[in-house]
Amino acid sequence: MADNFELEDFGDGTAAAVTDEDGNKSAVDLAPVFDVPVNISAVLGKSYMSVSQLLKLGQGSVLELDRKVGEAIDIYVNNRLVARGEVVVVDERLGVTMTEIIKSEDSAG
Known part of the structure; x- marks a missing residue:
């Protein structure tokens, strides 16, 4: 095919x-x-912390991510990286526009 x-x-x-x-x-x-049906996730970034740090989080807490403002986000389909993109606003809702498609042999890691 x-x-x-x-x-x-x-x-x-x-x-x-x-x-x-x-x-x-x-x-x-x-x-x-x-x-x-497929599960689609748009990952803005990641953060690592201990359980005690997690328990200290509350409303208004700021969680620092490992990405910079304007950096591409990762788009996963069924837990496999398939694309990178940018966050956009569509009719007052968040969305993602794909800017790069990741070939399957690149996303296997």
């Missing part, structure tokens, strides 16, 4: 296979998994 393919979106939540770069219709092979 080719690595790259596109789906034609019909606007009603359905999609059909569109030929890939090699002229093959491979997206139809994935149709059985279109409705499989």
Whole structure:
């Protein structure tokens, strides 16, 4: 199966296979998994502390993360790093825009 393919979106939540770069219709092979739920996490940063430090945290506490302001965040799908992106605001809600896709052999570590 080719690595790259596109789906034609019909606007009603359905999609059909569109030929890939090699002229093959491979997206139809994935149709059985279109409705499989996946867990997506956008990690802003990490912090390490002891249990006693954790117990001292309360409302208004500041937790320092290992990332700098403006640094890309990691996007995980089912605990596998798949992309990096930036935090955005959409209609007063937080969102993430992907700026870099991580190939599977790069994210295996």
